[in-house]
Amino acid sequence: MSFARVRALVIVGVLAVVALVFVVMALVKDTQGSAGLGEGCPDDWPRADVTLRDHKDVKINVYNATERRGLAANVGDDFRNRDFQVQKEANQKKQIDDVAVLRYGPKGVGSAHLLRAYFLGDAELEYDPKREDDIVDVVLGSNFQQLATITEVNQSLGDLGAPVAPPGSCPMPVDG
Structure with a gap:
């Protein structure tokens, strides 16, 4: 050699x-190694479920906050056709100018993240740490046009990244 x-x-x-x-x-x-697992969080902070849910596991209420008649029912049907569990459709008296507002509690963080992709990231988020259910309220505003297509949703999810625990909450430890 x-x-x-x-x-x-x-x-x-x-x-x-x-x-x-x-x-x-x-x-x-x-x-x-233990980042994002809620270690070191104060005991009184709620544990946020940051699991990105499948469509069929997401429960929503759809509210119309516009002057357009039947908007909540139409969008509720669109969500049903995409396998979401629509619990309620109703009108809201107070009108909003946004595309949409998503209201949720600690158990709905991952679900709200998925729903935000259906509005291409333009939905406002309203987190309520005292809310105890896993239902996300979808409030449609006057700037709402239509829900995103499946391809647009997938691209939006990529742009949004992983769900993150809101300020004042800690992510739930992941099993497994």
Whole structure:
């Protein structure tokens, strides 16, 4: 074996050992191993369910906060056709100018995140830490046009990232 080949093997070997040392050090000194699991949160803070739910597991109420008649029923049917569990459809007296407002509690964080994608991220979020159900209220405003297509929803979910626990709450520990 030539000297150049031996030298190359020695350099590659040293680089492999150095890379292995860096990997082991990164794993040993990792301080984010329990990040997002609610450790260190005050006991009185609610635990937010940040699990991104499947459509069939999301319960919603649809409210019309516009002057358009039948909007809640039409959008409720659209959500039903997409396998959501529509609990109630009604009108709201106070009109809003937004596209939509999503009202939810700690158990509805992941569901509200999914629903936000149906409005391409333009829905306002109203988190209520005292709310105890897992239902998300979808309040349609005067700037609402239509729900996003499945492709647009998937792209919007990618843009929005993972659900995050709202301020004043802690994410629930993940089982498994």
